[in-house]
Amino acid sequence: MADYKQMWTDLGMDLEKHDLLCEVLPEAFGGVYLSQQNRPQGMGFYDFVVSEIHGVRPAEMLEHQKQGGKVFGTFCVYVPDEVVFAAGGIAAGLCGGSQFWVSGGEKVLPANTCPLIKASVGARLDKTCPFFLIPDMYVGETTCDGKKKAWEILAGEVPFHIIDVPQMKRDKDVAAFEAEIMDFIAMVEKVTGNKITAERLGESIKLINNKRKGLQRLYNARKASPVPISGKDALLVTQIAFYDDPARCAQMANQLAEELEERVARQEGVFPANALRIMVSGTPMAIPNWKLHHIIETAGAAVVVEESCTGTRYFENLVDESATTVEGQVRALAERYMKTNCACFTPNPGRVEDIVRLADEYKVDGIIDTNLQFCNLYSTESFLVKQALADKGLPVMHIETDYSEQDYEQLRTRIEAFLEMLRK
Amino acid sequence: MESHEYDWYILFPNHHQGLRLNRELKEQGIKNTIAPTPREASTSCGMSLIVGEADLESIMAVIEAKSIIIEKIVKIARKEWQYRSC
């Protein structure tokens, strides 16, 4: 069997604790993923990534470091990966989605912190995840309060850079974000020792745009009825996109999309054509958080789109590729990133508009608006989401949940009742 | 898939061998699924292949013909599954 023990020991991992996770993952993944029928062949790659989750990609990153390259860990879709790759670095999304890491975070964070933050801090402090131990630097942002304060704890562990993400979207805020990207460039240049020229940044913008286009193409196939891929499988693709090599990510997403397009042409689906089509909107679902999708899909409805950072917010909107100077490219980056509609902005009408638009594009029967427990931003915004969707006559239910299995049966009952109502 | 109470897992010394067999079997149209190795099969984690019992003989022939190195083939009883966070 693959033996990564030496690599994990060298990283200073807590092998005993880590082993507990290794024990649970195969069964959980088997029951949630491998039990599905008629999965696209292209999912084999993603099953492989999960099977070797703490082995293959971490080994690639360590090899990159051995060659003198740097690795940057990030926690938000507002951090422009383009800058890191332009300097020959690797950016890896680190958001923690494992219940296994939550208790480690709880040792230092208030109980009323969202599980994503608890898991992210816990993964580092407990030394149970190679991805959290490899980066030369973490890059945080000023989005929600919980994260902002967590950065100060993590900064005691690893060099930290914080990008000041504006709270509003006026022209002067876009300009401020532009200046932040300039500072980020200077910092990444310093850490990597590589100059970010217009040529390199231009290539990197194309690289990340290609990854977005691959994911867009894949999601596009989900607009078909019957839907050619399950929501669980599509979610896994997006989750893995956060830390995979961007060129390989684009290649694999395009390959899978091609297979899905063939299915669509044959009218082949993984759910019957009359199955309910559900949108999940709200907070991100970092790997291995598959709880809600699993409940919805085992109740017979298909998740056809995610309005979330592990969904459309990750890849909608491309960066304009026409600029030829670093200043122009940074302006284009700022404009693209500031189009993302996260609940940390006020006011944030764009997100509600996105949900209404996606409901139409993906022909959904209902929306499950969800947020992680103690996420004040998305929880508050759910009021406005509900209001807007009611105006459009779109059925919506709100769910607040965490990573644990404790509310599993209760959620299942509520979701089944919602689906029953939609079927009437 | 036919319903039986066992799953057959092929384990490998490393993922290169596993991916090789995966590719060969795919080419020959023999069903196989990449899966994380269950704890009952081995204490080290990593990929293995789930295959059908009826295909075992032809799979062994492929392994031999292509000199693919496997670690072992394990038969694991299916358990009742319950959702569990990981």
Ligand code: SF4
């Ligand atoms: S939900 Fe907001 S804060 Fe969280 S990753 Fe997305 S953009 Fe960043």
Ligand code: SF4
């Ligand atoms: S889910 Fe909410 S509370 Fe948690 S990190 Fe994201 S914005 Fe912050």
